[in-house]
Amino acid sequence: MTAARIRVVLADDHAAIRAGLRLMLEQAADIAVVGEAADGTVAIRQAGALRPDVVVMDIRMPGTDGIAATRAITSAGVADVLVLTSFDIDEYLFGALRAGAAGFLLKSVEPVALVDAVRRVAAGDGVIAPEVTRRLLTAFVSAAVPEVSSTRPSFDALTSRERDVLAALGRGLSNADIAASLAITEATAKTHVSRVLAKLGCASRVQAAILVKEAGLT
Structure with a gap:
């Protein structure tokens, strides 16, 4: 096929x-x-x-x-x-x-x-x-990156695995790298990333990385 x-x-x-x-x-x-x-x-x-x-x-x-x-x-x-x-x-x-x-x-x-x-x-x-x-x-280091939104989302809705994925996004890892670091498949990593973005109201993984920086989770 x-x-x-x-x-x-x-x-x-x-x-x-x-x-x-x-x-x-x-x-x-x-x-x-x-x-x-x-x-x-x-x-x-x-x-x-x-x-x-x-x-x-x-x-x-x-x-x-x-x-x-x-x-x-x-x-x-x-x-x-x-x-x-x-x-x-x-x-x-x-x-x-x-x-x-x-x-x-x-x-x-x-x-x-x-x-x-x-x-x-x-x-x-x-x-x-x-x-x-x-x-x-x-800009990240100097905290000069403009905020994604005026209201920061709560991370409480994230599961433990999704928090791990969010931290990986904060480090700039690709889906393949996330999969390798968490010992999961790339398809599963992609699913977790999608769920994290949806729960946080982010339109992209780059926005999620900015949120990680703003929240001091790096």
């Missing part, structure tokens, strides 16, 4: 960039671009109608920008979002993560790395561009 392909929607206001991204991604036999959007409003509509696995989202677009579109898509739970931008600035990085993006990459990314990032986000992992990782970690 042939495995299902990863369904992707591309959101960028430049047609040439969308064409280039489509060409790069569809070189991979396991990825299919099923839709395109030139602005955030259309991206939200496409995500709701097509239910892709991943939306590759630009930030600067006319009308509804990429951060607002990311928030709408992740809040509705219709797709994971991988932000792909030319602008390496904190406002966009933290804004995208706060909105629920599962990944943040720069458009200078190599094609192989982009394909790998789409696969990882589709598998439930988070992806952060190496160029901004140090800055993000520095």
Whole structure:
């Protein structure tokens, strides 16, 4: 039986960039671009109608920008979002993560790395561009990362195993790493991660990691 392909929607206001991204991604036999959007409003509509696995989202677009579109898509739970931008600035990085993006990459990314990032986000992992990782970690250490929400959720609803999974998310572990560290299957790890995110009201594992930092659980 042939495995299902990863369904992707591309959101960028430049047609040439969308064409280039489509060409790069569809070189991979396991990825299919099923839709395109030139602005955030259309991206939200496409995500709701097509239910892709991943939306590759630009930030600067006319009308509804990429951060607002990311928030709408992740809040509705219709797709994971991988932000792909030319602008390496904190406002966009933290804004995208706060909105629920599962990944943040720069458009200078190599094609192989982009394909790998789409696969990882589709598998439930988070992806952060190496160029901004140090800055993000520095913000964590200095407690400068903006809060995910004004009301912090209670961790009381989590089971003991889910607390272990949350701690692993705080350390930035992938589903495969969580499975290995807890001696469970990767599928079970993914299920636990989904439950943790749902109970905490987080749209992405990166948001959960921020909550761990804010709560002093690291």
